[in-house]
Amino acid sequence: MDKKESGIEELESVFTYESSQTIRISYSAIKFITKKFCQVIGRGGYGTVYLGSLRNNVMVAVKKLDTSRNFSDEKFLGELKCLKTVNHKNIVRFLGYCACTDGEVMEIQGKDTVADELRRFLCFEYAPNGNLHDYLKEKPPGYEWSIRYKIIKGICQGLDYLHGKGIKHLDLKPENVLLGAEMEPKITDFGLSRNDGTQSTIVINNTLGTPGYIAPEMIDGHKISFKSDIYSLGIIMKRLLMGTHEYIPQNVRRIYLYFLKPVFIISSI
CATH class of the missing domain: 3.30.200.20 (Phosphorylase Kinase; domain 1)
Structure with missing residues (x-):
């Protein structure tokens, strides 16, 4: 052979x-x-x-x-x-x-x-239902709320698992969330990820991630932490709730603060 x-x-x-x-x-x-x-x-x-x-x-x-x-x-x-x-x-x-x-x-x-x-x-x-970006692009606002809730819950569970392993994803966005046969979300693309164990905040030399999903502390001081992923998650959640794939420029800092504490409550439901 x-x-x-x-x-x-x-x-x-x-x-x-x-x-x-x-x-x-x-x-x-x-x-x-x-x-x-x-x-x-x-x-x-x-x-x-x-x-x-x-x-x-x-x-x-x-x-x-x-x-x-x-x-x-x-x-x-x-x-x-x-x-x-x-x-x-x-x-x-x-x-x-x-x-x-x-x-x-x-x-x-x-x-x-x-x-x-x-x-x-x-x-x-292979994820037969493409990625979350295409899903948001094709479906109208409010389409199948049960599926959108399932997607949010699954992303939270996946991110909670990664953080438990000490892994910071650092490029969480709809294009990097695949959808399986039953519309279950699957986080992908670990090209920018860091595995620094339990070390909470790290200063790096450059900005990582995709514009629109990068946490403020990354932009202002090149600081990364597990909270960097939570910020990206908050943007994704808002897009799912609004049913939009367009860029959301307004008040993104408020989204970050709003979702920072309660977000993983969903993953335990």
Whole structure:
């Protein structure tokens, strides 16, 4: 059995048994399950997501990381560390990764040279109902309040779990909340996440996150804490309650203070 076949077989086993550990997947297996990257199902600042299919017709999502801009193995390993330590119904399930470097002959300034091409992929369960941003964009205000409550509750539970593990997400937004077959929310994209244990507040060198979801203390003093995620959560909750995907500029500081204390009460209901 070659690497491609064994890799696909292992991936199917990981998907079947939730207790299985994540695996390393060969590049040939990645190409096979994505049918040579034929169907794009998502794009973001850090990569492109392709639809994949295993031999048992189970669908998966394969994220190809953009290694051309500000990419480092340290960042990749940091994301892997977060993904490998989480297992929760409201966190997207991580199945495996591909990390390889291939040499390619290229002509640079009239001379042939061997250039290394980094290939970095992450493989996840597939969420058939897309992401929360698209849901808010397509559904009218007030549509199915029970589903919106379910989404809010699930995000709270997932975030509570992450914080219990010492993980700060730092880029929580509707695009990074996937919706499963039963509309259960699943937090995804840990490219900016930090696992600093119980250390509450940390000062960093630059601003992290997406405009509109960044906490004031991050903008004003480059300070991050678990509260940074709570602020982002408050913005998401307001958008769900208002039924809008548009930017909400007014009074965002008040939202932060309003949601800071009571937000995790929902997760225990």
